[in-house]
Amino acid sequence: MVTACSIGLGLVYLLTTPARYTAHAMMQIDSSKLRVLQQQQVSFADTPLDTTQVETQVEVLKSEGLGLSVVKEMHLTEDAEFAGASARFWGTGNSMQGADSRQSQALDALLSQRTISRVGRTYVLDIAFTSLRPDRAAEIANGIAEAYIVDQLESKYQATRRASKWLQDRITELREQVSAVDRAVLDYKEKNKIVDIAVASAAGSASTSTRSLEEQQLTEISSQLSTARAASTEAKARLDRIQDVLKMGIPDASVVDSLRSEIVIRLRNQYLDLAAREGLLSQRYGSDHQAAINVRAQMEQIRQSVTDELRRIAESTRSDYEIATAREQSLKNKLADMVSDARITNRERIGLRELESNAQAIHTIYDNFLQRYMEAIQQQSFPITESRVISPATAPKQKSSPRTSIVLGLATVLGLALSLAIAGLREALDPVFRSTRQVQETLQVRCLAVVPLLDAPPRSRLVMPWRRNAGRDVASSAEAHAMFGRAVLDPSSVFASAFRSIKVAVDVSTAGQRSRVIGVISTLPDEGKSTIASNFAELVAHVGKNVILIDGDLRNPTISRAMAPDATNGLLEVLAGKVELQDAVRTARGLAFLPTIIESRDTHSSELLGSEALKVMIERLRETYDYIIIDLPPLGPVAEVRGTASMVDSYVQVIEWGRSRKNTVRQQLLGAPEVYERLLGVVLNKVDLKEFGRHETLDAVYGQNGYY
Template sequence: MLTRNPDAYGKGDAEFRVDPILALFDIGAVIGTLRRQWPLIAGSVALFLLLGVGYLFTAAPKFTATTTVMIDARKNQLLQTQQVVGDLQIDASAIESQTEILKSESVALSVIKDLKLTSDPEFNGQGGKGLVRTVLGALLPSGPPPSDYQVERQAIGYFLRNLTIKRVGTSYAIDISYTSLNPARAAEIANAIADAYMVGELDAKYQATKRASRWLQDRMTELRTQASQADSAVQAFKAENNIVDTGRGLMSDQQLTDVNTQIVASRAATAEAKARLDRIDQIAASGVPDATVADALKNDVITRLRAQFLDLSAREADWSARYGSAHTATVNLRNQMREIQRSIADEVRRIAQTYRSDYEIARAREASLDKSLASLVGQATLTGQAQIKLRDLESTSQSYRNLYDNFLQRFMEATQQQTFPISEARVITAATEPLSKSAPKSALVLGGSLVLGLLMGCGAAIARERLDNVIRTSAQVQQYAGVECLGVTPDLPKTAVSAGEAKADTANRRLAPSLGLLRYVVDAPFARFTETLRSAKVAVDIKLFERPSRIVGVTSAVPNEGKTTISSNIAQLIAHTGQRAIILDGDLRNPSLTRALTPDATEGLIEVLTGKRKLEEVLWTDPVTGLHVLPVVAKGRISHTAELISSQAMADLLARLRTQYAYVIVDLPPVAPVVDVKAVSHLIDGFVLVIEWGRTRKEMIEEVVGSHEALHSRAVGAILNKANATMLRRIENYKGRYYRNYYHEDA
């Protein structure tokens, strides 16, 4: 890729380099490409629209009916028991699972069998083909009839292709949509799918409950046997270890409690008997008991004897005081008192003997109870150890019993559910016969055809631009030549090429009055061709503004790009403005300028360089613009044109012309086939490169300019020549509108 010459037109700008990969992402370049290739895009759009219209006319209309099913976990609990098969836990994944069930082959096959769809032409491949498929089917040979299995599989495939299951937003509702050629059939199938789904769910629950009931029944038999064996083991262990339960606890525990109670009472009785015995012994030792002791003993004999003793004692005291202590009556009273005391003492001793007997009995009873307690404690210890194992046996027995009871309850529930299953799904909107077709949608088909046509057209346009290997745009000139594009000249109409019948004045070396294409800028001053050359002339003035006289070489990469026409018209344009200008035919091998302007010339540049003629003797003049022309007359093949055109004589001639003319235009040969341009480049102030639009290859321009340093560094710019007028208006879209509005001519 080339770098833009900073001294070219528009000097002072940054160096210019365009990457073709980055060009793909240049929005402006893409838009320009689309505008240039709009016929291709329009053709693509028209083709796809035509295909879309054809499809709409030939495709069989289809109708879609929709049934909406609600997956509701809040179903009626008609059986207030725990279910064997648990309710569906409603969440996003559960809803997705239900949609997959609705799309399953089992549901499809159920509907196909219920509605006998295998005999329907739409499902068995005999109908719904559309016009194109019907015609093709009639033309192509038919094979053997399909088997029942193949018909069924074909029906399932067609059924599922036309079935659409979709969750309604984030709700628990599911839309079941079916598309058919028959609107009534579409509604019938949509409703049948919902029915088949709910029946399938109920049947699945019934089968699951049935399997659970069978398993529960087998398990119950096993648990009943295990529970009986565990209970027998408990009873045998109790009998073996003398463990008797009275309903209020173990018998051994009750006996131990009773003995403990009796021991407490026995010890209290022993203590009481001992206390009475000790007290009676004290009374016996004290003699006549006082009133308190008598009351405590509660003995009638002692009480009576004590009363007699007190009466005699009172009488003895009275009589002793009255009669004296020695009185016989007093002595008798004292004798009676002693007799009563002996009687009291005898009674007390008898009571003490009774108390001692009671005390011994209480002690014997207490000892017996202690012995019984020790025996019961030992027995309780053994029973407690046996109860550890007994509790394990009872726990096992109870576990089996609980399991059996639980399984029995579940079995009863399963039996109830098996006879009355409940589904979580219910239809909230039944499908009705659709009134309008769902496919093909005219707007969608035509819109899709339009978009597809645009995409294909744009893709083809961009591909065509990228695969096009010739120069067509100003941007490509800058990209591959590395110089500023001075403008684009249209391919001139054939009427402008004719030079008419007027002849040149050979005697006075004057050009013909009508030169046609070679003086087009004068004949068509408002044409785009002329304006482009004006731009080139301005670029030369800006580029070479420091030189009072400017030598400009006009060349091209390859022959036949129109450099002679461009150089002649640039010179004519300058001369027509009143400035002194001369044009030299510098193509010594193929002097096309001489053949076009001065076909009758016999002498020219070669004779001047060799000194055979003076400059004034070979110059020709344009009578219209005053342009001077120095032709080249090759009287034979010149083998060393490069040496001649780069000779000192050529340098002297150009130096002389600088002093006489403001502009010296040199029509140089092409750069690629000969080296003449390289040879003379040191004598040229600036180059104008002519590139033929739509013909000159990109790599040729890149190679030619890149390998010619002087041409690249001194290039004023390039002119894109011979552009198609129609294409030019699309290519240069940003200029074309202004040219059409401002100038009278498009050429």
């Protein structure tokens, strides 16, 4: 829907936007003309233009001054496309204010419709202009190129003429200054009897310079002082750091690494090992146990050893700091003495250096001005431009905008992007499970099956007769347990296929075992785990396996109320030794069922899930049945489910689609690592298949839908 709306808006834009045409004039910036006419400047002409110079010319072409000259030359203030309604409103004989307004509006229109760009990394510039008329676009593009060439000729001639006159006057002044400063340097040397000795400035270098011994020594002492200051600062920082560490007790890993002490590292590792051991002992036997007390005593000894070692390191670092400080002070005193001596020695040279600097600066200025003057005289003789039009603009035959393919393509891409963004936002803001991918990403386990939501039982629903060993029929009506037995009664449905997938996963994970104990759990009540457990047990029994279904939900025995409402004894009585196991088990069509009867609220009944009696009973059942399926309580309100990990081979987690929250399920499973380690997979229950198709195709879960 979003994509269709986006494409529709693109079509509306194409139908309502007028066609525009773009003409291109190609201009080259080339200095080869100067190379032909100015043979005496070959060395400069051979230098190619750099990127900065080319980009500068692009900005000149974009300038308002050049655009204003095009407006005046081509009389764009009288064109309705550029002046708009103001050309008709002001007329031809209006005041100066009206002319300025039309000119400003025409200039803005011209600048907004022209594009200047460089063609790749060449010296060719593309002058493009867009107009409602193709011939007008070509005229203005060529007019911009012509205005640029004229502007370059005029600006070059005027600049050269003004520069030549100014340079001539300036060179005369500089020549007199050069002579004066040279005489001043010679007079000062003769008066103070100063003779400079030339020394090589670098090894293997041809250049020379003059330098005194005092200057060399000052440089070396200054370098040594900088090194000493750095060493003193580093020693002080280490000392401060160690003093801070002494207040910490056992330092952390980053502090230990910075100290670079193998003894502290070894003691810290021993301390951490003892701390872990003490935590295990305290958790297992209590913090007052003698073993935990002994470990804590060892930890205290190691902490004292670490403190002693850190104090030793601190004393060593303090000694290094004092030595570095003493060396720094010594170098300071030595530098001060040498500076005092050098000040006296070099006092005579101060005036000479000032005179030589002035002379050197004036010589450099004079040489530069003389060179520029000669160049200006030569350039004034050849007033030509370095730019030329290599391809004049012609009237385009096809419109440049709007481009139908581009507009529709962008509209389609934008629509798809918005659709994906909306879908992603919707999924990110939805905190519940809605697809098998979310199950795998959130819980890191596979989704065994997707069980659809059932509204009513099939019309051919048959009542499964549950009997005691004595043969008394206690079957409920079809409406009372509508959800139980559906996998057997409708074998070609998606509902039945889901349980076959669960059976395949169970068989693969427990291959080679004679008997399998499967626990069906959920995070919260009313997620449908009892329905999953009963239908799975009936389906396995239907294929000829020896199966027993145990209602292990001691607080809410849903299966027992539906399948055995008149039962007087069950799991609790067997575990208490009041009834024999064979007397409490009910059988029907190859499926055995052990109900749970709750006559009163016993707060300790849930503790039986992890009892030794239940474990012994499960081992007895393994000798008789191929599959032992237990409907366990939900993990959230009943923590005792974790006690069944020692007797259950695999758990199957039931999650209600569209209701179970991701964070809740994940936290409950992580809080029960015994269950999570034996978790075979997840069953998405009560799935609305129509809504599920928006998040994940059913073909990916069950194959082709047409079969079902």
